[in-house]
Amino acid sequence: MKFNTRAIHSHQEPDPVTGAVITPIYQTSTFVQEDAGVHKGYDYSRSGNPTRTVLEGVLAALEGGRHGFCFASGLGALTTLCMALFKPGDHLVVGDDVYGGTFRFLTKVYEKYGVTVDFVDMTDLANIKKAIRPETKMIYLETPTNPLLKLVDIDGAVSIAKEHNIPTCVDNTFASPYLQNPFDFGVDIILHSTTKYIGGHSDVVGGALILRDDTHRDAIKFHQNSIGATPDPFASWLTLRGVKTLGIRMETHSKNALHLARFLEAHAGVQDVIYPGLPSHPQHALAQKQMKNGYGGMITLRIKGGEAEARKFLKSVKYFALAESLGGVESLIEHPALMTHLSVDRAVREQLGITDNLVRLSVGIEDVEDLQADLENALKAVNSKALA
Amino acid sequence: MSEQNPDRCAFEFSTVVLEEPGNDQRAVITPVYRTSIYKLTDVSDPFGKGYVYSRYGNPNVNGLEEKLARLEQGQHGYCFASGMAAITTFLLSLLGQGDHIICEKIVYGGTHHFLTRNLPEDFGVETTFVDLTDPNNLRTALRDNTKLLYLESPTNPTLEIVDITELSRIAHEHGLYVVIDNTFASPYLQNPIAFGADGVIHSMTKYIGGHSNEIGGCIVLKDDGPTIKGKPLSQRVREYQRILGGVMSPDTAWQMNQSIKTLPLRMAAHCQNALAVAQFLNGHPAVSGVIYPGLPSHPQHELAKKQMPKGFGGMVTAELHGGRPAVLDFLNRLPHPFSAAVSLGGVESLAFPAQSLYPLERQEDLENRGVTGSMVRLSIGIEAIGDLTRVLDETLKPLVPA
Numbered sequence: 001m002k003f004n005t006r007a008i009h010s011h012q013e014p015d016p017v018t019g020a021v022i023t024p025i026y027q028t029s030t031f032v033q034e035d036a037g038v039h040k041g042y043d044y045s046r047s048g049n050p051t052r053t054v055l056e057g058v059l060a061a062l063e064g065g066r067h068g069f070c071f072a073s074g075l076g077a078l079t080t081l082c083m084a085l086f087k088p089g090d091h092l093v094v095g096d097d098v099y100g101g102t103f104r105f106l107t108k109v110y111e112k113y114g115v116t117v118d119f120v121d122m123t124d125l126a127n128i129k130k131a132i133r134p135e136t137k138m139i140y141l142e143t144p145t146n147p148l149l150k151l152v153d154i155d156g157a158v159s160i161a162k163e164h165n166i167p168t169c170v171d172n173t174f175a176s177p178y179l180q181n182p183f184d185f186g187v188d189i190i191l192h193s194t195t196k197y198i199g200g201h202s203d204v205v206g207g208a209l210i211l212r213d214d215t216h217r218d219a220i221k222f223h224q225n226s227i228g229a230t231p232d233p234f235a236s237w238l239t240l241r242g243v244k245t246l247g248i249r250m251e252t253h254s255k256n257a258l259h260l261a262r263f264l265e266a267h268a269g270v271q272d273v274i275y276p277g278l279p280s281h282p283q284h285a286l287a288q289k290q291m292k293n294g295y296g297g298m299i300t301l302r303i304k305g306g307e308a309e310a311r312k313f314l315k316s317v318k319y320f321a322l323a324e325s326l327g328g329v330e331s332l333i334e335h336p337a338l339m340t341h342l343s344v345d346r347a348v349r350e351q352l353g354i355t356d357n358l359v360r361l362s363v364g365i366e367d368v369e370d371l372q373a374d375l376e377n378a379l380k381a382v383n384s385k386a387l388a
Numbered sequence: 389m390s391e392q393n394p395d396r397c398a399f400e401f402s403t404v405v406l407e408e409p410g411n412d413q414r415a416v417i418t419p420v421y422r423t424s425i426y427k428l429t430d431v432s433d434p435f436g437k438g439y440v441y442s443r444y445g446n447p448n449v450n451g452l453e454e455k456l457a458r459l460e461q462g463q464h465g466y467c468f469a470s471g472m473a474a475i476t477t478f479l480l481s482l483l484g485q486g487d488h489i490i491c492e493k494i495v496y497g498g499t500h501h502f503l504t505r506n507l508p509e510d511f512g513v514e515t516t517f518v519d520l521t522d523p524n525n526l527r528t529a530l531r532d533n534t535k536l537l538y539l540e541s542p543t544n545p546t547l548e549i550v551d552i553t554e555l556s557r558i559a560h561e562h563g564l565y566v567v568i569d570n571t572f573a574s575p576y577l578q579n580p581i582a583f584g585a586d587g588v589i590h591s592m593t594k595y596i597g598g599h600s601n602e603i604g605g606c607i608v609l610k611d612d613g614p615t616i617k618g619k620p621l622s623q624r625v626r627e628y629q630r631i632l633g634g635v636m637s638p639d640t641a642w643q644m645n646q647s648i649k650t651l652p653l654r655m656a657a658h659c660q661n662a663l664a665v666a667q668f669l670n671g672h673p674a675v676s677g678v679i680y681p682g683l684p685s686h687p688q689h690e691l692a693k694k695q696m697p698k699g700f701g702g703m704v705t706a707e708l709h710g711g712r713p714a715v716l717d718f719l720n721r722l723p724h725p726f727s728a729a730v731s732l733g734g735v736e737s738l739a740f741p742a743q744s745l746y747p748l749e750r751q752e753d754l755e756n757r758g759v760t761g762s763m764v765r766l767s768i769g770i771e772a773i774g775d776l777t778r779v780l781d782e783t784l785k786p787l788v789p790a
């Protein structure tokens with residue numbers, strides 16, 4: 001089965017009891033047992049729930065992995081992964097501009113438990129090599145990164161990890177399984193915030209871990225249940241609904257974003273545009289290799305001016321809602337320095353390039369003409385104020 | 389709204405579907421207002437304006453009604469618990485004892501049942517069924533008491549196309565109200581009000597809902613409409629919606645609003661896949677005929693291009709050489725990703741024997757209306773097209789005549 005068929009049918013055979021074409025919402029906390037300890041695979045909905053099982057199966061199928069595990073949020077997936085695999089004294093090599101929440105957990109929470117982390121610029125693979133120590137237990141990366149849309153050569157990172165016999169984990173949230181399958185490059189674990197493209201309708205919060213093989217299955221399963229950051233059945237069901245249109249949504253997100261990136265790049269009010277689909281992106285060739293079906297719906301741009309101009313821009317758009325998160329059908333706009341990456345120290349932000357005139361767009365599936373007109377009007381508003 | 393411009397609507401469609409009408413909160417997505425009652429601030433006129441009781445109005449339902457009205461280029465929208473609730477509420481709002489309807493010769497089974505049994509027996513309203521692919525047949529069926537022209541296009545399950553503009557013109561000359569069940573096309577592919585219809589009905593269960601997970605219906609009216617017993621039709625429909633009580637739940641309205649957001653993408657994918665399936669079946673040795681408005685061989689293909697400028701929908705009807713036994717054998721063996729199931733318009737592909745859609749009708753009557761035993765109705769989903777044609781081919785192979 002190809003991608004769009006898998007999204008709709010994998011693990012989603014009609015209900016054997018009633019014939020229901022759509023997976024039921026098993027909104028139950030507990031399951032009756034035939035005898036003490038004898039049941040049909042489900043005893044309590046934190047340990048396992050039939051609606052969640054279907055979602056876990058279809059996500060594994062979309063990434064080409066063997067096992068899927070779902071969580072109440074993307075961070076629930078991350079924290080469970082860390083607690084399942086690492087212990088005090090371990091060391092991780094992590095990309096230097098990972099999602100703010102990931103950065104906050106690893107620096108402000110996890111370091112108290114004796115795990116150390118080096119954040120490195122992974123666009124240069126030599127930085128990964130240099131950071132590895134005998135106690136390094138994982139290479140953890142995002143590509144494209146958030147919010148600077150830098151790419152990491154997954155193939156190259158995995159080669160380094162293999163030399164040291166350590167696993168690689170990719171947060172594949174920005175690309176989605178439709179655009180990029182890290183397992184193709186030998187990655188061991190894929191993490192998703194399913195809140196974003198996979199759910200796609202901005203109406204559910206969730207996360208997932210997908211495993212390539214059996215190596216970490218028991219550890220993740222044990223910790224998923226022990227830590228308890230599991231999604232409720234209705235959240236699993238809403239995510240399943242979203243998955244069915246993932247392919248057609250990603251096609252439109254990518255098409256709209258490429259169109260707007262070209263438009264913004266040519267606009268006099270814009271200082272620079274970062275989008276992996278533009279030839280001006282320093283890793284455009286790598287994007288062509290790693291992202292087989294398009295370059296995603298995220299665009300980062302710096303408008304001419306500083307924080308005041310950026311704020312004016314945010315206020316002047318009509319269809320782009322000022323909100324965190326991304327990947328929904330509706331377009332969103334945000335200011336990383338003031339919003340998603342506020343938890344990152346200013347000095348670190350500036351070193352990374354998260355400047356005060358940096359704006360991140362999550363391009364939705366609206367008519368692209370409407371979106372372009374909206375951005376054009378907002379840039380005009382910024383400009384007229386600058387002149388006044 | 390008198391100046392209708394389909395192109396203008398097409399440009400904004402994908403943006404309008406994403407709007408969150410009825411949302412005055414900070415959340416990007418409108419909350420589900422799962423409440424039956426509302427605290428009143430002024431009891432001197434409790435039913436004057438604002439929300440009172442959720443059968444009368446609910447933020448999720450009313451927001452969805454406004455959105456549907458915009459998408460169908462009408463002024464008033466009304467949502468219901470099912471397509472049949474929409475159809476029956478509309479007919480009872482407009483018609484009374486002694487009135488007469490002219491209807492297409494074959495329409496959805498539930499509608500057909502209500503028009504042939506319930507309306508004449510319980511309400512004294514009669515219906516004449518005629519072949520409206522020739523608009524002149526409308527004139528010959530007219531009576532002094534004819535009040536309504538009831539259309540579907542494409543029709544179910546024969547996928548005939550009727551000329552909405554011409555039929556509306558003739559109907560209006562004679563003071564008829566023109567309503568069309570636009571379920572098969574969806575508001576993305578066809579806006580009948582732009583072509584002259586007065587009202588549009590949808591089973592929202594199908595393409596509008598699109599995920600086979602909700603039951604619902606709606607009516608959109610172009611304007612206030614004719615005055616009936618002292619009240620404009622638009623007001624009577626609201627009154628009958630509340631009195632008959634077949635209202636949509638807040639949960640369903642919320643779910644529908646979420647589903648509508650991908651309607652343009654889904655319809656584009658349905659159209660692309662259905663055309664490919666129709667072309668594939670057209671040359672298949674086990675298939676004796678294919679009906680799809682997008683095929684040049686379809687008798688109303690030119691009209692379909694005019695009325696459905698963005699695509700021809702996701703429904704394909706095929707006739708098999710082996711007749712009804714072949715159809716039943718084919719459907720019993722047809723594997724995933726197809727399911728043998730009624731309904732249509734979801735992301736997953738479905739198939740069903742066309743005659744079995746009318747369990748209460750005699751086979752002879754169905755044959756006379758063009759619904760043959762050799763017909764299988766396919767609702768083509770948005771799966772990868774290669775997976776669909778592969779299983780169709782494998783299942784048809786044993787049915788190729790020697």
